[in-house]
Amino acid sequence: MLVLSLIACASVQPTERAVVPIGVALRGRVIYSDGSPVPGARVLATTSCERDWAHFVDDALTADDGTFVIPSFDSSCGQIRFTAEKRDGFWLQTGIDPFYPRPNGTTPEVLLADNEPPDPITIQLDLRGGELELRVWDQSSGGYVRAGLDVDCPGAWCGAMSTATGEDGAAHIVFLPPRRYRVSLNWYLCGPKPYFPENKPSLTVDVVEGQMRTAVLRLDVTTIPAKPSYDNPDGVPCRL
Numbered sequence: 001m002l003v004l005s006l007i008a009c010a011s012v013q014p015t016e017r018a019v020v021p022i023g024v025a026l027r028g029r030v031i032y033s034d035g036s037p038v039p040g041a042r043v044l045a046t047t048s049c050e051r052d053w054a055h056f057v058d059d060a061l062t063a064d065d066g067t068f069v070i071p072s073f074d075s076s077c078g079q080i081r082f083t084a085e086k087r088d089g090f091w092l093q094t095g096i097d098p099f100y101p102r103p104n105g106t107t108p109e110v111l112l113a114d115n116e117p118p119d120p121i122t123i124q125l126d127l128r129g130g131e132l133e134l135r136v137w138d139q140s141s142g143g144y145v146r147a148g149l150d151v152d153c154p155g156a157w158c159g160a161m162s163t164a165t166g167e168d169g170a171a172h173i174v175f176l177p178p179r180r181y182r183v184s185l186n187w188y189l190c191g192p193k194p195y196f197p198e199n200k201p202s203l204t205v206d207v208v209e210g211q212m213r214t215a216v217l218r219l220d221v222t223t224i225p226a227k228p229s230y231d232n233p234d235g236v237p238c239r240l
Contacts, residue, residue, distance in 0.1 A: 020078040021115045023071045028108070028121040030066045030084045037066025038125060041086040044093070045070045048109065049077035067120075078112035084123040090210045092129045092177060098159030099177055100127065130178055131212040132205065133171045134163065136188070139220040140240060144169025148186035148194075149217070153179065154204055162186060171214075178209045188221050190238035193231035197224050 026045060030038040041062045047055045056074045062084075072080070084105075085093035094105035105126035110118040136147040146169055152160040158179065165172050184202035187194045201224065205215040221238045228235040 018078075018113070020075050020112055021072060022075055024112060024115055025117045026070045026072055026080065026110060026112070026121075027117065028068055028082060028123060030062050030068070030086075030123045030125065032125055037064075038062055038084070038086055038091075039064045039066060040088070041066070041068075041084045041091070041123075041125070043068045043070065043082060043084045043123065045073075046081050046083070047074045047077040048079050048081040072112055079109060080112065081107055081109045082121055082123055083107050084125060086125065087175065090128045090130060091125045092127045092175065094123060094125060099161075101177060101179075102127075127177060128209045129176050130207040130209055132174050132176060132181070132183075132207050133212060133214040134165060134174065134183060135169065135171045135214065135216045136165055136185070137216050137218045138188075139218065140222045144171075145189060145221070147188040147217075150184045150186050150200070151176075152182055152184075154182040173212075176207045178207050180204055180206050183215050183217060185217060185219065185224075188219075188224070188238075190221060190232070191240060194229070195221070195224075195232050195238055196227045196229050198227050198235070199225065 030041040032038055039062055042059055044057055044059050046057045058070050058073045060068045060070045062068045083094045085091055092104055095107045096103050106124045108121040134149055135144050138145045146165050148164045150162050163172055182202050182204050184200040185197050187196050201219050203217055226232055226235050226237055
Protein backbone atom coordinates (compact mmCIF):
# COMPACT_ATOMS: atom_id res chain seq x y z
CA MET A 1 0.00 0.00 0.00
CA LEU A 2 1.54 3.28 -1.11
CA VAL A 3 0.76 6.32 1.02
CA LEU A 4 1.90 9.92 1.20
CA SER A 5 3.36 11.39 4.38
CA LEU A 6 3.42 15.20 4.63
CA ILE A 7 6.00 17.18 6.56
CA ALA A 8 6.43 20.87 7.28
CA CYS A 9 9.48 22.58 5.83
CA ALA A 10 10.70 25.94 4.60
CA SER A 11 9.98 26.99 1.04
CA VAL A 12 12.77 26.08 -1.37
CA GLN A 13 13.39 26.82 -5.00
CA PRO A 14 12.84 23.82 -7.29
CA THR A 15 15.98 22.32 -8.74
CA GLU A 16 16.50 19.82 -11.50
CA ARG A 17 16.62 16.28 -10.16
CA ALA A 18 17.58 12.99 -11.70
CA VAL A 19 14.70 10.61 -12.36
CA VAL A 20 14.80 7.57 -10.10
CA PRO A 21 13.71 4.28 -11.72
CA ILE A 22 10.41 2.77 -10.61
CA GLY A 23 9.95 -0.93 -9.94
CA VAL A 24 13.51 -1.82 -8.94
CA ALA A 25 13.43 -4.64 -6.38
CA LEU A 26 14.39 -3.45 -2.88
CA ARG A 27 15.10 -6.61 -0.92
CA GLY A 28 15.85 -7.35 2.68
CA ARG A 29 15.31 -9.51 5.70
CA VAL A 30 13.93 -8.96 9.20
CA ILE A 31 15.58 -10.75 12.12
CA TYR A 32 15.34 -11.03 15.88
CA SER A 33 18.32 -10.09 18.04
CA ASP A 34 19.54 -13.72 17.96
CA GLY A 35 19.64 -13.65 14.16
CA SER A 36 16.61 -15.86 13.56
CA PRO A 37 14.15 -14.76 10.85
CA VAL A 38 10.90 -12.93 11.59
CA PRO A 39 7.97 -14.17 9.49
CA GLY A 40 4.92 -11.94 9.11
CA ALA A 41 6.66 -8.71 10.10
CA ARG A 42 5.37 -5.50 8.53
CA VAL A 43 8.13 -3.59 6.73
CA LEU A 44 7.77 0.11 5.91
CA ALA A 45 9.86 1.72 3.17
CA THR A 46 9.85 5.53 3.42
CA THR A 47 11.53 7.98 1.04
CA SER A 48 13.83 10.22 3.07
CA CYS A 49 15.25 12.92 0.80
CA GLU A 50 15.70 15.92 3.11
CA ARG A 51 14.63 18.59 0.62
CA ASP A 52 11.27 16.93 -0.04
CA TRP A 53 8.19 18.42 1.60
CA ALA A 54 6.42 15.06 1.39
CA HIS A 55 7.55 11.48 1.83
CA PHE A 56 6.07 8.41 0.14
CA VAL A 57 5.63 5.15 2.05
CA ASP A 58 5.09 1.59 0.86
CA ASP A 59 4.93 -1.63 2.89
CA ALA A 60 5.18 -5.41 2.70
CA LEU A 61 4.98 -8.48 4.94
CA THR A 62 7.95 -10.77 5.39
CA ALA A 63 7.86 -14.39 4.17
CA ASP A 64 8.47 -17.41 6.38
CA ASP A 65 12.22 -16.90 6.07
CA GLY A 66 11.97 -13.23 7.09
CA THR A 67 12.63 -11.88 3.60
CA PHE A 68 10.69 -9.18 1.77
CA VAL A 69 10.75 -7.26 -1.50
CA ILE A 70 9.31 -3.81 -2.19
CA PRO A 71 9.59 -2.33 -5.72
CA SER A 72 10.94 1.23 -5.79
CA PHE A 73 8.01 3.64 -5.92
CA ASP A 74 9.13 7.30 -6.05
CA SER A 75 10.67 8.68 -9.26
CA SER A 76 11.91 11.82 -7.48
CA CYS A 77 13.72 10.34 -4.46
CA GLY A 78 16.05 7.35 -4.37
CA GLN A 79 16.94 7.54 -0.68
CA ILE A 80 14.77 5.07 1.20
CA ARG A 81 14.67 4.20 4.91
CA PHE A 82 13.36 0.85 6.18
CA THR A 83 11.67 0.08 9.49
CA ALA A 84 9.79 -2.99 10.71
CA GLU A 85 7.37 -4.12 13.39
CA LYS A 86 5.51 -7.30 14.34
CA ARG A 87 2.39 -6.23 16.16
CA ASP A 88 1.06 -9.74 16.87
CA GLY A 89 4.31 -10.48 18.74
CA PHE A 90 4.30 -7.04 20.44
CA TRP A 91 7.51 -5.98 18.64
CA LEU A 92 7.56 -2.19 18.35
CA GLN A 93 8.39 -0.43 15.10
CA THR A 94 12.14 0.05 14.81
CA GLY A 95 13.59 3.54 14.92
CA ILE A 96 13.40 6.52 17.27
CA ASP A 97 10.19 7.57 19.01
CA PRO A 98 9.63 10.01 21.92
CA PHE A 99 8.12 7.19 23.99
CA TYR A 100 11.04 4.80 23.41
CA PRO A 101 13.66 4.52 26.18
CA ARG A 102 16.41 4.21 23.53
CA PRO A 103 16.76 3.87 19.74
CA ASN A 104 14.93 0.69 18.80
CA GLY A 105 16.58 -1.88 16.54
CA THR A 106 17.89 -0.86 13.15
CA THR A 107 16.61 1.39 10.37
CA PRO A 108 18.84 0.79 7.33
CA GLU A 109 18.76 3.03 4.26
CA VAL A 110 19.52 2.47 0.60
CA LEU A 111 20.37 4.92 -2.16
CA LEU A 112 18.90 4.05 -5.54
CA ALA A 113 20.33 5.90 -8.54
CA ASP A 114 19.92 3.49 -11.46
CA ASN A 115 18.21 0.23 -12.45
CA GLU A 116 20.70 -1.88 -10.52
CA PRO A 117 19.04 -3.31 -7.35
CA PRO A 118 20.90 -2.30 -4.18
CA ASP A 119 22.34 -4.92 -1.86
CA PRO A 120 19.73 -6.55 0.42
CA ILE A 121 19.38 -4.89 3.81
CA THR A 122 18.75 -6.37 7.27
CA ILE A 123 16.35 -4.94 9.85
CA GLN A 124 16.75 -6.12 13.44
CA LEU A 125 13.86 -5.93 15.90
CA ASP A 126 14.67 -4.99 19.49
CA LEU A 127 12.03 -3.55 21.86
CA ARG A 128 8.70 -5.16 22.69
CA GLY A 129 5.72 -3.20 23.93
CA GLY A 130 2.16 -3.66 25.10
CA GLU A 131 -1.27 -2.57 23.96
CA LEU A 132 -3.46 -0.15 25.86
CA GLU A 133 -7.19 -0.14 25.14
CA LEU A 134 -8.64 3.30 25.91
CA ARG A 135 -12.31 3.90 26.74
CA VAL A 136 -14.38 6.60 28.50
CA TRP A 137 -17.45 5.74 30.59
CA ASP A 138 -20.01 8.47 31.28
CA GLN A 139 -22.16 7.89 34.35
CA SER A 140 -24.83 10.39 33.29
CA SER A 141 -25.60 8.53 30.06
CA GLY A 142 -24.76 5.08 31.39
CA GLY A 143 -22.45 4.09 28.57
CA TYR A 144 -19.13 4.48 26.78
CA VAL A 145 -18.80 7.81 24.96
CA ARG A 146 -16.63 9.46 22.34
CA ALA A 147 -13.94 11.66 23.88
CA GLY A 148 -10.48 13.03 23.23
CA LEU A 149 -7.61 11.76 25.37
CA ASP A 150 -4.00 12.73 26.05
CA VAL A 151 -1.41 10.08 26.89
CA ASP A 152 1.85 10.99 28.65
CA CYS A 153 3.93 9.94 31.66
CA PRO A 154 3.26 11.13 35.22
CA GLY A 155 6.19 12.83 36.89
CA ALA A 156 8.54 12.68 33.89
CA TRP A 157 8.42 13.59 30.21
CA CYS A 158 8.47 10.52 27.99
CA GLY A 159 6.58 11.74 24.94
CA ALA A 160 2.93 12.62 24.50
CA MET A 161 0.08 11.82 22.16
CA SER A 162 -3.47 12.97 21.62
CA THR A 163 -6.07 10.52 20.42
CA ALA A 164 -9.79 9.82 20.70
CA THR A 165 -12.16 6.97 21.29
CA GLY A 166 -14.33 5.94 18.36
CA GLU A 167 -17.86 6.81 17.43
CA ASP A 168 -20.40 5.62 20.02
CA GLY A 169 -17.57 5.12 22.50
CA ALA A 170 -15.69 2.39 20.65
CA ALA A 171 -12.30 1.62 22.21
CA HIS A 172 -9.08 2.98 20.75
CA ILE A 173 -5.91 0.88 21.07
CA VAL A 174 -2.41 2.36 21.32
CA PHE A 175 0.86 0.41 21.18
CA LEU A 176 3.52 1.63 23.62
CA PRO A 177 6.74 0.61 25.39
CA PRO A 178 6.31 -0.82 28.90
CA ARG A 179 6.08 1.83 31.65
CA ARG A 180 3.50 3.82 33.62
CA TYR A 181 1.32 6.24 31.65
CA ARG A 182 -1.21 8.92 32.47
CA VAL A 183 -4.43 9.07 30.42
CA SER A 184 -6.17 12.46 30.65
CA LEU A 185 -9.44 13.81 29.32
CA ASN A 186 -8.82 16.42 26.59
CA TRP A 187 -12.41 16.96 25.40
CA TYR A 188 -15.79 15.30 25.67
CA LEU A 189 -19.14 15.58 23.93
CA CYS A 190 -22.09 17.44 25.41
CA GLY A 191 -24.74 16.27 23.00
CA PRO A 192 -23.14 16.90 19.60
CA LYS A 193 -20.79 19.66 20.85
CA PRO A 194 -17.22 19.27 22.15
CA TYR A 195 -16.58 20.68 25.61
CA PHE A 196 -13.18 21.07 27.30
CA PRO A 197 -12.55 20.31 31.00
CA GLU A 198 -11.14 23.03 33.27
CA ASN A 199 -9.09 20.43 35.14
CA LYS A 200 -8.43 17.27 33.18
CA PRO A 201 -9.67 14.08 34.90
CA SER A 202 -7.03 11.37 34.54
CA LEU A 203 -5.91 7.90 35.53
CA THR A 204 -2.61 6.05 35.54
CA VAL A 205 -2.03 2.63 34.05
CA ASP A 206 0.98 0.38 33.54
CA VAL A 207 1.69 -0.96 30.06
CA VAL A 208 3.16 -4.45 30.35
CA GLU A 209 5.36 -6.08 27.72
CA GLY A 210 3.43 -8.63 25.69
CA GLN A 211 0.02 -7.82 27.18
CA MET A 212 -3.10 -5.84 26.36
CA ARG A 213 -4.57 -3.77 29.18
CA THR A 214 -7.73 -1.71 29.32
CA ALA A 215 -7.84 1.81 30.76
CA VAL A 216 -11.37 3.11 31.39
CA LEU A 217 -11.68 6.75 32.41
CA ARG A 218 -14.92 6.98 34.42
CA LEU A 219 -16.64 10.36 34.75
CA ASP A 220 -19.91 12.25 34.72
CA VAL A 221 -19.94 14.89 31.99
CA THR A 222 -22.66 16.87 33.80
CA THR A 223 -20.40 17.51 36.81
CA ILE A 224 -17.13 18.40 35.02
CA PRO A 225 -16.18 22.10 35.31
CA ALA A 226 -15.74 23.28 31.71
CA LYS A 227 -13.50 25.89 30.12
CA PRO A 228 -14.97 28.57 27.83
CA SER A 229 -14.79 27.46 24.21
CA TYR A 230 -16.44 28.09 20.85
CA ASP A 231 -19.31 25.72 21.61
CA ASN A 232 -19.46 26.70 25.28
CA PRO A 233 -18.55 30.41 25.51
CA ASP A 234 -19.61 30.76 29.14
CA GLY A 235 -17.81 27.65 30.32
CA VAL A 236 -20.91 26.14 31.94
CA PRO A 237 -21.13 22.43 32.83
CA CYS A 238 -22.77 20.13 30.35
CA ARG A 239 -26.57 19.93 30.50
CA LEU A 240 -27.81 16.93 28.55
